Amino acid sequence: MIESILAALAAQILPAVGLALVGLVTWGISLLKAKINSDLGKNALDQLNQIIAAVVGQLTQTVVEQTKASAPNGKLTDKEKRDLKNIAILQINALLTEGVTKAASVAVGDLQGYISKKIEEQVLAQKK
Secondary structure, eight states: OHHHHHHHHHHHHHHHHHHHHHHHHHHHHHHHHHHHHHHHHHHHHHHHHHHHHHHHHHHIIIIIHHHHHHSTTSSOOHHHHHHHHHHHHHHHHHHOOHHHHHHHHHHHSOHHHHHHHHHHHHHHHHHO
């Protein structure tokens, strides 16, 4: 009698427990994937920021200094600033790997807008 009751209970409980375990495993996997994607995004943005700093620094030391030196007032024109920014964007995009581009795009959404803002931040930081 007790055995039949336990067998009936087990038949009812075991599928529910199995479903709960499958749900927990699925939830754990989704958390792990989110953590991995977050880490990949952070690493990609770190690499991108290093590339931006290097390109802006190199352009500042070479092209910007030469252009300022040849200008009558020692300053860049608005057109020269736009041209230099476009050159920086082209150089940065050429240095990015496909993996970094994908991961950074997931992290920020508008990758080109992010690059543009970071270039401006680097230029301002170098002026200080």
